[in-house]
Amino acid sequence: MLTIKCSGCKAKLWKYKKVGPGKVLRCHKARISKRFDVQERDGMLVCPCGREIATDMGRFYKMHADAFTHTGTKDTA
Structure with missing residues (x-):
């Protein structure tokens, strides 16, 4: 869980439950288990500080690589 x-x-x-060893390029909505203070504005996910984190693409969010970091472990199975 990341x-x-x-x-x-x-x-x-x-x-987020990441499956596979690769980079976090997308976050599938079905794998998000808990949301904190993120806001949705004009098809974008925005942090409370104003930084745009991802674009809503329907079933998943396309992540902006320089806008986020992650901690935790990836599920490689």
Whole structure:
């Protein structure tokens, strides 16, 4: 389970079950288990500090690589 955080202010945004060893390029909505203070504005996910984190693409969020960090472990199975 990964904790996705804003790279600017380090605020927790959501908990995500990452499957596979690769980079976090997308976050599928069905795998997000808990949302914190993230806001949705004009098809974008925005941190409370104002940084745009991801774009809503329907079933998943397309992540902006320089806008977030993550901690935790990936499920490699």
